[in-house]
Amino acid sequence: MFWADRIANEIKDSRKPKNGSRFVIRDEKTLSGRVHVGSMRGVAIHGLVSEALAAQGIENEYRYELNDFDPFDGVPSYLDAATYEPYLGLPLYKVPSPEEGFANYAEYFGAEFVDVQRKAGFFPSYYRATELYQSGRMDPFIRMALERAADVRRILREVSGSEKDESWLPVSVVCENCGKIMTTRAYDFDGETVGYACDWNPDGAKACGHKGRVAPWKGATKLFWKVDWAAKWAVNGVDIEGAGKDHSTKGGSRDVAAHIAAELFDYENPFDVPYEFFLIGGKKMSSSKGRGSSAKDMSDLFPSEVFRLALIGKDINQQVDVDPEGESVPRLYDWYDELADGVSAGKEDDYAKLFTYCQLPDKRGGFAVPWQMRFREVAFVVQMPHLSLEAEAERAKGSTITQDEVDALNVRAQYARHWIRTYAPQEFLYQVQLTMPDVQLTEAQRKALGMLATFMEEGTKDGDVIHGKLHALKEEAPIAPKDLFQAIYAVFLGRTSGPKAGWFLAGLPREFVVARLAEAAR
Ligand SMILES: [Zn+2]
Structure with a gap:
């Protein structure tokens, strides 16, 4: 299922x-x-x-x-x-x-x-x-957490093993002087106000040194996060809430929040979906x-x-x-x-x-699934200025493509171009070298490229035909296929690996291919 x-x-x-x-x-x-x-x-x-x-x-x-x-x-x-x-x-x-x-x-x-x-x-x-917080909806939970701070400390100790000293309160006060919330310590609650000091400097935050008392309501304080989590379930009436699996270990933050929700707020732990x-x-x-x-x-x-x-x-x-x-x-x-x-x-x-x-939810009913050209093929074709995307797609499909398929193709091409421009790794980039790269070819490689130049000069050929010739050259030249393919990639891309060579050569202007092969064969 x-x-x-x-x-x-x-x-x-x-x-x-x-x-x-x-x-x-x-x-x-x-x-x-x-x-x-x-x-x-x-x-x-x-x-x-x-x-x-x-x-x-x-x-x-x-x-x-x-x-x-x-x-x-x-x-x-x-x-x-x-x-x-x-x-x-x-x-x-x-x-x-x-x-x-x-x-x-x-x-x-x-x-x-x-x-x-x-x-x-x-x-x-x-x-x-x-x-x-500012609407006051969290205030009943803030009051409960402050009045029962000793229970919060006990739950933290029992469930997660975390020790807080006796003055620790489960709220962070927004300092009335500097406005910071991370630099304050709340230490006593008298039923209406919380005493606090803005006097510690975690993670580069600078405390201002202010001390005071503040009514902890309507956004003047924020609950300590595991209590905050439990209070948010209760205030929203949450039935279902998952979290990353790191939160859902025994004694982890979810476990603590669930105990606080049950004990302080009489609220059942929402259905968990740890992922x-x-x-x-x-x-x-x-x-x-x-x-x-x-x-x-x-x-x-x-x-x-x-x-x-x-x-x-x-x-x-x-x-x-x-x-x-x-x-x-x-x-x-x-x-x-x-x-x-x-x-x-x-x-x-x-x-x-x-x-x-x-x-998308609004596009689920009775849609026809368009045929799509493989992304890696699209990513290749969009880099070959002399190939028509639609013609190549029809060739790959083996029949004409519908308007829906053209639309899907154009969307995919747009994403392929973006990927090529941004993150695509080297093996997907086919930057054809406009001048002959500096390469060392063996006698057998030069001879095979010369024979391929002659073959290409005879007329326009598609990828399959060129592919067949490359394999035939194994006997005709003769040359090991690996040496031939490496030579082709070297003289066109300046690399030792690349795409399917027959198809690749078919995608380049024929005169250019012939001239480059002939130059390499000299
Ligand atoms: Zn301050």
Whole structure:
């Protein structure tokens, strides 16, 4: 059974909506900078569970929190450190946007992330953490957590082994003097106000030294995050919320939040969907450059339906690994095409189900699956100025292509060009050398290239015919095929490897090919 349907069944069999009418599904992301594509896996898993429930006629609502109230705790490498360091420790909504036109830092990065979610076909209802706090909706939970701070400390100790001293309170105060939230310590609660000092300097944030008392309501304080998590379940009435599997270990943050929710707020742990990581080239986090690792960069490599496949194609307990700079990009397109071939052949298995879920929600009914040229072939053809994409596609298909197929081809060509310009590795780049590269050829190689020049001079030939000649030269020249192919790549590309040579030569202007071969043979 397709994983989203399996999870929908588990939910249906084990729970009733807490609000009596429809399930509430929730996910969130702290907007501390450009969002890593890994966070899109959470967006997609929650979104698919929502779609799978809806497909069974089970009402649900998907809420997504743009967390703009967590502290700004590090300057990302792509921002100017000197400009942004003074803001370290402020809540994210008080940090200025890197560009004009956005209310603050969190809104700026949130807007980019929401755009990616929409492109991927996910449309949760959004809210901000500041809305929850400033409206006063979190106040009953803040009061409970402060009054029962000793229980919070005990739960932390018992569940996760974390020791807090007796004065520790589960809130962070927004300093009335400097506005920072990461630099304060709250130490006593008298029933109406919290005493605090702005006197510690974590991660480069500078405390101002202010001491005071503040009423902890309406956004003046924020709950310690594991309590904050539990309170957000209760205040939103959350039924279903997953998280990366690193949170869902025994004694981990999810376990702590679940105990706090149960003991302090009398709230049942939402149905958990622990999921594996989205890796970039085998690594959990981006490299120092972070090239291609953001949700936006990754989404720019694929049309919606292929991007969705990257996000939802694997079961939740399997890692996803996509490397923008590796072969995994064409492989993902190949996987999509395999699913499409299966659907075209009339299959109705889990893969067909997956293919359907890859389509945007408003494009699922009764569509014809267009034939598509393989991405790696498209990526090759768009680099050959003398090849017509449509003619090559018809040749690959073996018949004329329909208007839908032309449209799909043009979309794919646009993504292929983008990939070639940005991340594609060397073996996919076919930059034909305009002058003869500096190469050393053997006597046998020169002779074979001379014979090939004569053959090419006789008239226009397609890739298959040239391919046949290359193999015939093995006896005619004679030459080992490997030596011949290496010589061809060397004189045209300045490399020792390359695409299928017959097809490659057919894609270049014939006069140019003849002249280059003849020059090499001299
Ligand atoms: Zn301060």
